[in-house]
Amino acid sequence: MHPRLTQKIAHAVLLLATLLVVLPVAAILVIIVAKGASAISWDFLFSMPRDGMTAGGIFPAILGTLYLVLGAIIFAVPLGVLAAVYLVEYSSDNWLSRLVKLSIVNLAGVPSVVYGLFGLGIFVTFFHFGASILSGSLTLGIMILPVIITSSREALESVPRHFRTVSLSLGASRWQTIRYSVLPHALPGILTGMILGLGRAAGETAPILFTVAAFYLPRLPQSIFDQTMALPYHLYVISTQVPGIAENVRYGTALVLLTLVLLLNLAAIILRSRFRRKKKW
Amino acid sequence: MVEQSVKFSVRSFHVHYGHYNALRDLNLDIRANEIFTVIGPANSGKTTFLNSLNRLIDLVPASRCSGEIKLDGIDIRHGMEVEALRRKVGIVFALPLPLPISIFENVVYGLRMQGIREQRRLDEAVERSLTEAYLWEEVKDRLSTPAMNLSGGQQQRLCMARILAGQPDVLLFDEPTSGLDPISTARIEETMLILKDKYTIVLVTNNVAQAARVGERTAFFLMGEMIEVSETSKMFTTPADKRTSDYITGKFG
Numbered sequence: 001m002h003p004r005l006t007q008k009i010a011h012a013v014l015l016l017a018t019l020l021v022v023l024p025v026a027a028i029l030v031i032i033v034a035k036g037a038s039a040i041s042w043d044f045l046f047s048m049p050r051d052g053m054t055a056g057g058i059f060p061a062i063l064g065t066l067y068l069v070l071g072a073i074i075f076a077v078p079l080g081v082l083a084a085v086y087l088v089e090y091s092s093d094n095w096l097s098r099l100v101k102l103s104i105v106n107l108a109g110v111p112s113v114v115y116g117l118f119g120l121g122i123f124v125t126f127f128h129f130g131a132s133i134l135s136g137s138l139t140l141g142i143m144i145l146p147v148i149i150t151s152s153r154e155a156l157e158s159v160p161r162h163f164r165t166v167s168l169s170l171g172a173s174r175w176q177t178i179r180y181s182v183l184p185h186a187l188p189g190i191l192t193g194m195i196l197g198l199g200r201a202a203g204e205t206a207p208i209l210f211t212v213a214a215f216y217l218p219r220l221p222q223s224i225f226d227q228t229m230a231l232p233y234h235l236y237v238i239s240t241q242v243p244g245i246a247e248n249v250r251y252g253t254a255l256v257l258l259t260l261v262l263l264l265n266l267a268a269i270i271l272r273s274r275f276r277r278k279k280k281w
Numbered sequence: 282m283v284e285q286s287v288k289f290s291v292r293s294f295h296v297h298y299g300h301y302n303a304l305r306d307l308n309l310d311i312r313a314n315e316i317f318t319v320i321g322p323a324n325s326g327k328t329t330f331l332n333s334l335n336r337l338i339d340l341v342p343a344s345r346c347s348g349e350i351k352l353d354g355i356d357i358r359h360g361m362e363v364e365a366l367r368r369k370v371g372i373v374f375a376l377p378l379p380l381p382i383s384i385f386e387n388v389v390y391g392l393r394m395q396g397i398r399e400q401r402r403l404d405e406a407v408e409r410s411l412t413e414a415y416l417w418e419e420v421k422d423r424l425s426t427p428a429m430n431l432s433g434g435q436q437q438r439l440c441m442a443r444i445l446a447g448q449p450d451v452l453l454f455d456e457p458t459s460g461l462d463p464i465s466t467a468r469i470e471e472t473m474l475i476l477k478d479k480y481t482i483v484l485v486t487n488n489v490a491q492a493a494r495v496g497e498r499t500a501f502f503l504m505g506e507m508i509e510v511s512e513t514s515k516m517f518t519t520p521a522d523k524r525t526s527d528y529i530t531g532k533f534g
Binding site: 172 | 372447
């Protein structure tokens, strides 16, 4: 074949593959917006569900998801960041640090439903937290721990080595060096990882299935030991478990969840770009 | 000549990186208020020696030191905190390495780490040390701007001011002008000659002419060993060892 022809074919195939990647994303967005936008109203966002979820709003599910995400972050971010600091700044390359790194990689590969079962076994049953926001948050927190640790480690490792050398050479202790010359410069990267974890925690269904999510609970949770509705599970319920829910309500719920996650990811992207612009080394 | 007091005394000092013997059986004294220069080709152990004096060598994984280094008669490994040692023995690196913060914050970094908070003390230290490093006039109106915006030569003088702020005893220079133009180099050298009245200076340089210009005594290192040490003028006119004369006349290295 003529080289110019093969060149054209190659170009076309590559372009097609690229477009095929965009297509599903665009299609999902278009379908969900087209079918769900009509359901979105003040009342839908901020009122209780009524009449077996066929009427009213999804406020408890939105709030529940926010609580769960917040709880997961409160648990996972300090733990993950501290672990990352230890791994990058303190541990030498020995069997323990290798074991920890291996565990993190494996933790990232565990299917989310397994986290759900684990949460049921540990938090709900063993610790007697019951099906509650606490159990659900802890389960989600463990699920996003690998994301937090990995992104924090990358952020810490991207801080130039000489910042540490200079700081130590000026008489700072090791901790002062981490606190004043490493962490501030790693913070945007750590935040980015945190927000990505947040997005993931907001969207997952399986980990909250056994640990917190209520089928139908038309009131707001009173404490962290309460069950709560949550968006992903609510979507599952009204799509498959309860007949006679209007289509635009189902898609409207999906739209709210999607918007929430997209907003979180957008925040991560903005933070990251700001970080890159400020970077001067 | 008056007998000067000894600042650093180094006895049977060895450094190993893993199995590699980077510095072998070093014995030497560095006198107070002298400019002691160390010359030698790459991998001769001169930077290793410099980093041993303030224990930055500890940061190198798998490094091991044996023997003894005393500062004012006190063992730097067992007789004092490493943070205190590094405050007394400041270092200027080969490349200008300001921290990505303002000029002011760079200068007071060491003081803040000591817990000094009073603005007046910090302001005084900044003016004093920047003046000592001959940078005050150039930057006094923009102390809050990022240090990264300064030129290479200015950054290197900022790095000098940064260690001077902590009122150290000894200044270590690790090829401080290797990345600078001749004019900036001359300014750094002039500054060193003035600073030697107050501080002891150890200068590692790969520029033999620089050692001749500013050094009072010079040591020649080769492959981890100190070949000879003597008055700089003597070393450059009548070196005792043939390898020294070969090096300073440019036959190798």
